[in-house]
Amino acid sequence: MANIAVQRVKREFKDVMRCEEIQNCDIKVELVNDSYLELRGWIGGPPGTPYEGGKFELEIKIPDSYPFNPPKVRFTTQIWHPNISSVTGAICLDILKDQWAAAMTLRTVLLSLQALLSAPEPDDPQDAMVAQQYKNSSCMFYSTARYWTHVYAGAASGDRASEHKEFDEKVKQLQDMGVSDVPARSALSICNWDLSKAVEQIFK
Incomplete structure (x- = not known):
């Protein structure tokens, strides 16, 4: 075969x-x-x-x-x-x-x-947390997806530079608490970039 x-x-x-x-x-x-x-x-x-x-x-x-x-x-x-x-x-x-x-x-x-x-299919998800954000908070989903594309896939920030900077600063705050960048970015993304919720999730 x-x-x-x-x-x-x-x-x-x-x-x-x-x-x-x-x-x-x-x-x-x-x-x-x-x-x-x-x-x-x-x-x-x-x-x-x-x-x-x-x-x-x-x-x-x-x-x-x-x-x-x-x-x-x-x-x-x-x-x-x-x-x-x-x-x-x-x-x-x-x-x-x-x-x-x-x-x-x-x-x-x-x-x-x-x-x-x-054309994502949120009703047949692989990542339930991302699908939930896609369905319940589409603006936050698009912002997060663009940011991940910038960080991991090399896309230029373009007119999103200030938004990406704001996200970077929140990642840095978690790093200052001893969290490495990838888990920090994931926690913030899941928590709709709410720093206090991300901290709660990581350190619960």
């Missing part, structure tokens, strides 16, 4: 590299250690979303049973999105689970993941 998987991925990898649609969407993929069963991908944040300007890295592992079973994919760049774990990068997407079909390809997966950034 592994040979079938390798032959299939070799063909799909070449298709992705040649695909103009993929290149125009700012999507890239490369081999890890020259293995066709372990890939690294990058997805550019779609324009008009809080992920715009960011570059998100993916870990793609191809099972020996491919293409009869889907690849195992997770985000290695931290992201604030209802369908992606803000901690592990695990993804909730139907084609990576029970809706996978052997006719689907790496190209399908990469384009579907970029589409997911444009």
Whole structure:
């Protein structure tokens, strides 16, 4: 079965590299250690979303049973999105689970993941806290997602510089209390950037 998987991925990898649609969407993929069963991908944040300007890295592992079973994919760049774990990068997407079909390809997966950034599905979440914020406080969700894209995915602050500075200062206040930056940022994000609630959550 592994040979079938390798032959299939070799063909799909070449298709992705040649695909103009993929290149125009700012999507890239490369081999890890020259293995066709372990890939690294990058997805550019779609324009008009809080992920715009960011570059998100993916870990793609191809099972020996491919293409009869889907690849195992997770985000290695931290992201604030209802369908992606803000901690592990695990993804909730139907084609990576029970809706996978052997006719689907790496190209399908990469384009579907970029589409997911444009159209979150908060009613089928991977990260319940992010989904709750998305549904109950959309302005706070967009602010937080833009900030995470700036911090973790390299997007420029643009006209959000003052907001990002305010968030940075709250992270710094928690760091001064002995909390490292990643847990501080996560706690503040979950608590809608309310410093006192974040402190309560961390030190409860």
